[in-house]
Amino acid sequence: MKQEIFVIKSQEKIAKDVFKMVLSGNTNDITAPGQFVNIKLDGFYLRRPISVCDYDKNELTLIYKTVGEGTAAMSKYENGTELDVLTGLGNGYDTSLSGEKPLLLGGGVGVPPLYNLCKKLVAEGKKPTVILGFNSADDVFYENEFKALGAVVYVTTADGSYGIKGFVTDAMSDLDYSFFYTCGPEPMLKAIYNVSKTSGQLSFEERMGCGFGACMGCSCKTKYGNKRICKDGPVLIKEEIIW
Amino acid sequence: MVDTSVSLSGLVLDNPIIPASGTFGYGYEYAELYDINCLGSFSFKGTTREARFGNPTPRIAECPAGMINSVGLQNPGVEKVISEELPKLKECFSKKVIANVGGFSLDEYAETCQMLESQEQVGLLEVNISCPNVHNGGMSFGTDPKMAAEVTKRVKAVTTKPIYIKLSPNVTDIVEIAKACEDAGADGISMINTLLGMRIDLKTKKPIIANKMGGFSGSAILPVALRMVYQVYDAVKIPIIGMGGVSTAKDVIEMMLAGATAVQIGAANLINPFVCKEIIEQLPEEMTKYNINSLSEIIGGAH
Structure with a gap:
């Protein structure tokens, strides 16, 4: 995990309530598909966890749905806006x-x-x-x-x-x-x-506090023991899941 | 050169900054991000005698200038904390840690504290009688002065380490409870735990938190915490670890002026994992700005 400043390069609506945002910044800490980032938004206390859609060395693509006030505010951010982002969160797909x-x-x-x-x-x-x-x-x-x-x-x-x-x-x-x-x-x-x-x-998705494994806000039980969706997940293997 | 050191019942801290229990795990998640030896100390995740999974999810709800949590004391149990977590912590933290202890009965509090007594890494025991997220225990000990005194006596009897009782703000008169703890032999008071709160989802029209209610923390509660620390400082002679909504170096100074000897940072860690390190770096500058040479000299300065 790293804290990085990303800059919005472009943002467009690609479906009903769904936005594609391209950011420039250091993506070094993203190591697997299926990881997520956690974005600080002005005026909102908790960060917003958003899954990584695509990335290369200096560019990050996120696609998100405006499900509440935070994501609605984010969808109105102009190009050039700087965002405080925790990157490389979660385990990702193997x-x-x-x-x-x-x-x-x-x-x-x-x-x-x-x-x-x-x-x-x-x-x-x-x-x-x-x-x-x-x-x-x-x-x-x-x-x-x-x-x-x-x-x-x-x-x-x-x-x-x-x-x-x-x-x-x-x-x-x-x-x-x-x-x-x-x-x-x-x-x-x-x-x-x-x-x-x-x-x-x-x-899996869960309401998170920190997004990096500290607060135990998103714990779940698995056959392999208690796991934190944010840190030990969000990706779980079929055999360990308890519904 | 300003002096940021403070002393909690003989435990000398380089600075008063202590990440609060439940927001810092057992330390090593943060040790990956920065050298946590810069901290005054930290209070580890609330530990009970038996392992606990905690409450169902959702456990988290956002609020204006804060958040509600209902984790419910998830922890691996004191035996595993001693055999697994403390040795791991030792590799990244060379200072004394504060052991936060939760419980559901007087016997459980006493047994857990007794087991931690032999751990030389533990500098101080913070006994949580104020968890709003567990039934049949937790907060019920912290809302009755007689029960609070009883817990204090029982844990004092089994340990030589300083005992700080962590109090709930969800009471009519926190001063009465703090005095009861002092009279029963507490070495200090830790305050405040979270305020009982709720959010309701307008789409489902039901509480967001699975357990319906949870503990409200974050910047919004700073004024409540300051007021309570101020009141308790007037009434007791033992040191206070102040907490509740602290997220900047200025907040730390304010909390100390109200009467806190050391200051815990909680929810702010979850938003900015570097906040404690940043506050420690900013403190000398803020002290100079307000003509403070030594932090220990300003404790209770607002009285």
Whole structure:
């Protein structure tokens, strides 16, 4: 973990209530896809934990949904705004577990951390298949970005207004895969856990205090002992999860 | 050269800055970020006789200028703290640590303190009779002067280390409880724990915290803490470790003027993990600005 100042390079709305923000700054402490950053916002006491969508040496891409007053305020920040960011938080996904044909399943704002993961898997010569689940056509984002990485992409919407009608689990039943990676709302994670045919890594969300393992605000029980979602997670392996 | 040192019942600290229990774990998460030997001391995560998972999540809710937590004394239990956490801490912290002890019965408080008695790393015991997040214990000892005195007597009987009783602000008269602890032999008072609070989610129309209520801390509570430290300083002769909403070097000076000998920093660590180090670096400059040569000379200066 490091505390760094990042500068907003660009910010755009890419779906209903969903914003893509590109920041410049030192990303050295980000070591795995699926990690997150924790951003201080003026006028709000706690930082806002946001998963890393993509990064290179000097640039960080975040995609977030305006779910409350803090993220709504952040979406109005102008280019050039400096942000106090704690980077390189959490464990992230482990690409060495993927096998040849990993399946990536993202739900809503659970989609962004899978992007850098997909990029890394492709770079390692793996053949990822991606299922992106949304509520409605207005919510869909990043379908083409994942396709551009070379992945096979399916999109599901709960109301059937775009792609396959239903949930991500409706699109995965006929697929052949070696391992799965997922991030999204907990009911989705649980549904995937129940129908998946292989092992996998699931990324969880919890209300956090510090984001770096000090306050015990986001603890959960696992078969491998108590874990802090922020520090020992957010990514847990299927076999350790207790629902 | 200004003098930032203070003394808590014979335990001399280079400076009065002590990260508060529950915001600093057992130290080593922060030791990865900076050399924590710059601290006066720190108060480790509230430890009970048995291991505890704590409360269900969500345990955290944001507030204007503060936060609510309902962790519920999650800790590995005193045996593991002694066998695993303290040896790990020794590698990154060479000073004496403050052992924060929680409990659910008089026997439990006494047994946990007795086990920590033999630990030379522990300089002082901070006995938490004010946790708002556990039932059948915690705060119930801290809201009744007779019970507070009873806990004090029991732990004093089993240890030679200084005993500081950590008090709850969720009482009608904190002065009465502080006096009861002093009369029962407490070496000092640690105050204040968090204020019982609540937030409600407008979407679900239910409390955000799974346990419904939790402890409110952060800058918003500084004035309440200052007022209570000021009142207790007037009524007792034993030293006070002051805390509650402190997040700057100026706040530290204010807390000491109210009557604190040392000052704990809590929630502020969670927002800025470097805050204690920054305060320690800023203190000499702030002291010079306000014509203070020695911090120990300003304790209770506002009276």
